[in-house]
Amino acid sequence: MRSAWFAPTSAFMTAPLYNTDILRLAASIPYHERLPAPMGSAEKRSPVCGSRVTVDVDVDEEGRVAAIGMLVRACALGQASSALMAANAIGRGAEDLAAARDALAAWLRGEGGVPDWPGLETLAPALPHSARHPSIRLAFEAIADAAAEARARSAVG
Incomplete structure (x- = not known):
């Protein structure tokens, strides 16, 4: 007899972790080259799996992301999350x-x-x-830090 630990607790437990939508996103990361002289940059690494995401940004005069460059070395979930982040980050400020x-x-x-960010519901199979x-969070952590750095640099300069 199976213990309760093995029993699915939700529909997400029975959904495949790496489905077609996640794999499609993982293969479609925009801005996949680093910026030559970014105003802000941050690298985040997952100690659990070794995934790594580096995000470079430039901001406009109002502190909103105007350009993104990335280097993503992550699993399919980290890549998919990076694709979702990058596809929707232009025009957003550090606070957002x-x-x-x-x-x-x-x-x-x-x-x-589900956060108010286009497409994040696609990552729901990873919830359990x-x-x-940690890999899913990397791109969002990196861009938040890079944008804050860029905003601080542009305010000083």
Whole structure:
């Protein structure tokens, strides 16, 4: 007899982790080259799996992301999350990006609904797989830090 530990607790437990939508996103990362002289840059690494995402940004005079460059060395979930982040980050300010980062982390912990960011619901099959969460967060953590750095540099200069 199986123990309750093995029983699916939701529809997400029975959904395939790497489905077609996630794999399609993983193969479609925009801005996949680093910027030559970014105003802000951050690299984040998952100690759990070794995934790594580096994000470079330039911001406009109002502190909104105007250009993105990335180097993504991550699993399919980290790549898919990076694609979703990059496809929707242009025009957003550091505060908005930090809020998205925090909402994503809360959702992955089960402490909130799907964040208000286009496409993140695609990553729902990963919710019960907490070991995958750090990789999913990398791009959002990196762009929030890079945008804050760029904003601070542009305010000084």
